[in-house]
Amino acid sequence: MDSLQLNVLLLALGALQGIFLFALLYKKRSALPGYIFLAAYIGVLLLQVSMKIADKLWLMTHINPLYSFSYQLPFLYGPLMYLFIGRITNSRQASAKDALHFLPAIIFIGLFIFGNPYETVPAIFLPLFHTFWAMALQLTSLAIYHVLALKMLKQFRASNTGILKLPQRKWLQQLTTSSLVISSVVAVVICLMYYNHPHWSNVRFGFVALTIFIYWISYKAWSQPELFTIIHGSGEQNVTIHIPVLSVHLPPKKYSNSGLCDETMLHVIKAFKTKMQEDKLYLEPELTIDTLALAIACSRHHLSQALNEKMGRSFYDCVNHYRVEEAKILLADASRAAYKITSIAYDAGFNSISTFNDVFKKNTGVTPSQYRKNVCMKDMKRQRV
Numbered sequence: 001m002d003s004l005q006l007n008v009l010l011l012a013l014g015a016l017q018g019i020f021l022f023a024l025l026y027k028k029r030s031a032l033p034g035y036i037f038l039a040a041y042i043g044v045l046l047l048q049v050s051m052k053i054a055d056k057l058w059l060m061t062h063i064n065p066l067y068s069f070s071y072q073l074p075f076l077y078g079p080l081m082y083l084f085i086g087r088i089t090n091s092r093q094a095s096a097k098d099a100l101h102f103l104p105a106i107i108f109i110g111l112f113i114f115g116n117p118y119e120t121v122p123a124i125f126l127p128l129f130h131t132f133w134a135m136a137l138q139l140t141s142l143a144i145y146h147v148l149a150l151k152m153l154k155q156f157r158a159s160n161t162g163i164l165k166l167p168q169r170k171w172l173q174q175l176t177t178s179s180l181v182i183s184s185v186v187a188v189v190i191c192l193m194y195y196n197h198p199h200w201s202n203v204r205f206g207f208v209a210l211t212i213f214i215y216w217i218s219y220k221a222w223s224q225p226e227l228f229t230i231i232h233g234s235g236e237q238n239v240t241i242h243i244p245v246l247s248v249h250l251p252p253k254k255y256s257n258s259g260l261c262d263e264t265m266l267h268v269i270k271a272f273k274t275k276m277q278e279d280k281l282y283l284e285p286e287l288t289i290d291t292l293a294l295a296i297a298c299s300r301h302h303l304s305q306a307l308n309e310k311m312g313r314s315f316y317d318c319v320n321h322y323r324v325e326e327a328k329i330l331l332a333d334a335s336r337a338a339y340k341i342t343s344i345a346y347d348a349g350f351n352s353i354s355t356f357n358d359v360f361k362k363n364t365g366v367t368p369s370q371y372r373k374n375v376c377m378k379d380m381k382r383q384r385v
Contacts (some may be wrong), residue, residue: 007204011049018046021218024228028298034087035228041080041179042217045210048073048186072108074138077183078145080215081176085149088172101324104141138185155177163230171220171227182213205299225346225353251322268306271296272318282322289315323349324363327356331372334379341368 010378051070079101097108191208206260221228275281275295284291293300294329307318327348330336336344345356345368359369 003202003205007208008053010205010208010211011053014208014214015046015049015053017211017218018042018049018214019095020212021221026223033083035086037080037084041077041084042214044076044080045214046111049207049210052204069109071134071194072105072138074183074190075105075141076102077106077186078142081179082145082149085152085172085176091362094266100146104137112134131194132191134155135187137308138187141185142180142183142187146176149176167224169225171224175217178213178216182209185209225342249376264302265310267276267307268296268298268303271298272303272307274318276322280322280326282319282326283347283349285346285349292319320359321363323356324360327360327368328371331368332375337376340371344368 021044022039024043025035048070051067079098080263083098083101150173153169153176157169185206186209189203192203245335247269265371272292275292281292281295289303290300293303296303304315307315311318313321327344329343330347341345341356342353345353348356350356350359357367358370360366365372366370
């Protein structure tokens with residue numbers, strides 16, 4: 001196997017893994033704010049890798065505008081990472097103005113699609129397309145956007161908000177820093193390949209950094225799936241009642257002023273059970289009491305009151321009960337015997353393996369692994385009989 005074949009093989013492995021990673025992130029786009037930008041980022045990586053796998057002559061003959069534009073893809077990495085970090089930390093909201101961040105890329109691709117820039121662009125601007133000037137602009141763009149993203153992460157840590165846990169914050173910082181390094185390597189390799197063509201052919205192995213980057217993100221998603229989800233607090237606040245000194249008071253009823261009658265509470269409970277049993281909303285890891293209250297057309301306060309008074313549980317206890325029952329079914333499923341406990345937890349709607357273990361044991365008296373073992377032993381006994 002020569003160096004070209006080895007390079008294509010390594011890039012192909014990255015492209016294949018990148019497809020699965022893109023599908024995972026795209027699926028999470030509605031549950032996780034900003035992950036649509038990370039999915040788009042992976043999509044650009046895939047396009048970059050694909051352009052280096054396909055035959056160069058075929059690309060130049062059939063889709064030359066796209067092939068030529070692939071030299072300008074580093075202009076996209078910075079804005080996408082910046083928008084991803086900004087959205088996931090709630091530092092900024094997505095808007096139509098975000099398109100301005102992609103203006104350089106839009107201009108370049110327009111020039112390649114609607115005309116030959118080497119013929120239509122004044123000679124003074126030609127160095128901006130494939131030489132060291134282009135690399136300098138790309139590196140400048142990458143540096144500015146990634147530094148801004150790191151600055152947002154720093155401000156987010158200083159705000160001490162609980163939306164993201166410490167491991168997630170560290171992961172986002174590692175991702176942003178790695179993105180800066182990898183995308184800068186790509187910009188340099190593109191320039192060197194073009195400027196020194198046909199010499200220095202082995203510099204193309206620099207694109208393997210994209211494969212390594214894709215596999216690293218995939219490994220994080222597999223080994224620490226909690227990094228790819230936002231774990232919210234319970235949303236339940238303890239109410240402290242201050243009783244004046246030397247006064248006699250009867251314990252006040254928690255929902256005494258709500259005006260919610262028994263009949264209405266039963267209606268709310270019925271709607272809640274329908275959403276859980278038929279629509280299986282508990283499978284949504286990011287399900288909150290506000291979201292569910294909206295789904296069953298009642299207020300958050302009334303839903304909380306109905307669950308507490310009629311079911312004797314808080315919202316999260318009720319939802320986790322259904323998740324545990326789902327997990328028990330999955331753990332007993334012979335076709336899922338090879339699945340990891342972590343996978344079962346996320347399939348059942350939990351967004352944290354530690355929470356899953358605690359809630360499962362609280363509801364069943366045993367850990368998930370012990371429960372699976374007990375089920376297997378029962379099956380073996382039945383088979384003997």
